[in-house]
Amino acid sequence: MKKIGIIGGVGWPSTIEYYRIICEESQAYHADKDVSGPIPMPEISIESLNLNFSINHRGSSELGSWDVWDHYFNSAIKRLETCGAKVISIASVTPHARLAEISKGSTVPIVSVYEAIGVYCKSINVTKLLVLGTMPTMTSPAFITGMRQFDIKAFTPPLAEQKDNVVAIIGDLYQNKTSGAGVSIDEVIRQCIPENELTNTAVCLGCTELPLAFDKFKAESSFNVNGVHYINSTVVHAKSIFKACVS
Amino acid sequence: MKKIGIIGGVGWPSTIEYYRIICEESQAYHADKDVSGPIPMPEISIESLNLNFSINHRGSSELGSWDVWDHYFNSAIKRLETCGAKVISIASVTPHARLAEISKGSTVPIVSVYEAIGVYCKSINVTKLLVLGTMPTMTSPAFITGMRQFDIKAFTPPLAEQKDNVVAIIGDLYQNKTSGAGVSIDEVIRQCIPENELTNTAVCLGCTELPLAFDKFKAESSFNVNGVHYINSTVVHAKSIFKACVS
Numbered sequence: 404m405k406k407i408g409i410i411g412g413v414g415w416p417s418t419i420e421y422y423r424i425i426c427e428e429s430q431a432y433h434a435d436k437d438v439s440g441p442i443p444m445p446e447i448s449i450e451s452l453n454l455n456f457s458i459n460h461r462g463s464s465e466l467g468s469w470d471v472w473d474h475y476f477n478s479a480i481k482r483l484e485t486c487g488a489k490v491i492s493i494a495s496v497t498p499h500a501r502l503a504e505i506s507k508g509s510t511v512p513i514v515s516v517y518e519a520i521g522v523y524c525k526s527i528n529v530t531k532l533l534v535l536g537t538m539p540t541m542t543s544p545a546f547i548t549g550m551r552q553f554d555i556k557a558f559t560p561p562l563a564e565q566k567d568n569v570v571a572i573i574g575d576l577y578q579n580k581t582s583g584a585g586v587s588i589d590e591v592i593r594q595c596i597p598e599n600e601l602t603n604t605a606v607c608l609g610c611t612e613l614p615l616a617f618d619k620f621k622a623e624s625s626f627n628v629n630g631v632h633y634i635n636s637t638v639v640h641a642k643s644i645f646k647a648c649v650s
Numbered sequence: 651m652k653k654i655g656i657i658g659g660v661g662w663p664s665t666i667e668y669y670r671i672i673c674e675e676s677q678a679y680h681a682d683k684d685v686s687g688p689i690p691m692p693e694i695s696i697e698s699l700n701l702n703f704s705i706n707h708r709g710s711s712e713l714g715s716w717d718v719w720d721h722y723f724n725s726a727i728k729r730l731e732t733c734g735a736k737v738i739s740i741a742s743v744t745p746h747a748r749l750a751e752i753s754k755g756s757t758v759p760i761v762s763v764y765e766a767i768g769v770y771c772k773s774i775n776v777t778k779l780l781v782l783g784t785m786p787t788m789t790s791p792a793f794i795t796g797m798r799q800f801d802i803k804a805f806t807p808p809l810a811e812q813k814d815n816v817v818a819i820i821g822d823l824y825q826n827k828t829s830g831a832g833v834s835i836d837e838v839i840r841q842c843i844p845e846n847e848l849t850n851t852a853v854c855l856g857c858t859e860l861p862l863a864f865d866k867f868k869a870e871s872s873f874n875v876n877g878v879h880y881i882n883s884t885v886v887h888a889k890s891i892f893k894a895c896v897s
Contacts, residue, residue, distance in 0.1 A: 411694075411696075412691055412693070412694065414688070415669070415670075415673040415691060418669070419666050419669065419670060422662070422665070422666065422698070423662075423666060426662040438702065439706065440701075440702045440705045440706045441661070441701045441702050441705055442701075442702065443700055443702040443703070444659055444662060444698070444700050444701060444702065445700070446659070446697075446698060446699060446700055447658075447659065447696070447698035448695070448696070448697055448698070448729070449658075449694070449695070449696035449698065450693075450695055450733065451669070451691070451693060451694035451695070451696065452693060453690055453691050453692070453693055454687075454688045454689075454691060455685065455687045455688050455689065455690040455691065456690070458687045458688055459686065459687045482695070482732075482733045482734075485729075485732060485733075486697065486729045486732075486733065487729075
């Protein structure tokens, strides 16, 4: 197994999910193998960053405004390389919008969440995808562009008010206010997808908080609730990281 | 906050506990502070090792037999130093028995679980301590010696059969067989401590699996069940790591 590197801490609960899923995948992978001693695990380096620093240094559209933020993530990736990581990943969707900048100078392959979602959606014949996530995820073109190479037409909530609603739901979930969150997500979705399009459009829960609204499905890559087909980006991404480590 | 380094993966579920407790401690620490943005977290480097490799390379009493094992942990500590960790810790009790060997050449202070337990026990006036843990923890003199400087008389189950029982309970808990584990632990304890000594002797759950037998107390540094005063080494150690990071 190749050594895995993870940029974590943005935020910390999702880092736990990624780490747990990777270790459970290793348990499943070795279940039918003849092993002496405890089940082997990949070695994993985690660089857990300070979300407060990262959010307070987000840039704007101004040239150079992301320099500090880019450097913060880029130097963490470099540390993972120094520790011998052969497969690197970021345990959060949002920073992927600046993947080109933060991976500059790194020679270790990064398992992108876009690619993981694209491969997975293609494998289950999803061709249209509504992406819900943080404001940077919904306003940057990166996710939509990333899906295009898999012939998936991705889109985000078209109205500012709808995006604000998603961000408000994420804020509540971050404080563990899960009651009613599933219904609120369903409401936003029905504003974005016409009833007759629901069967051929999936919804990507594209940040780690959103799956908390559907706790009993939290271990599933995808699931159906009230006629909506959800994709859990955390599970899909973490599983693809383990896959890369044994490939 | 100083950057924290953690040797993890031995085993992985306890690494999650340590990481979670440290992050929750940071949340509690910042609760009454005026902070802009999300609650600040210490930066944390985790080197998660492969428990299979580590257990298969445990030495014996033969000279040089621990060389590979020592090097495995020592080089991980060096990587944490390279990543800038200013406070280093091992998220497992067992490797502490060889702390001198695995910290060789490191200049960064290591927050020892023995010291954390010693300071905590002293603060709540515990002077006698039965230590339950893995076989290396119960057979090495390291834990007992570590307690002596805090005027705590530590001891392990005296009979080989009692030690075997503890190891068997840990094995069950590792496979998530929690049913009846609390009762089994209680039985071993009553074989090791006479009834009239129970009120002035505490019991250290000195490995991460044992607290799983008392799930509703898993966030507590110490708790009482059926007249036994338990100390949870994971909670005590993780809290002392956060304390070192803000001191």
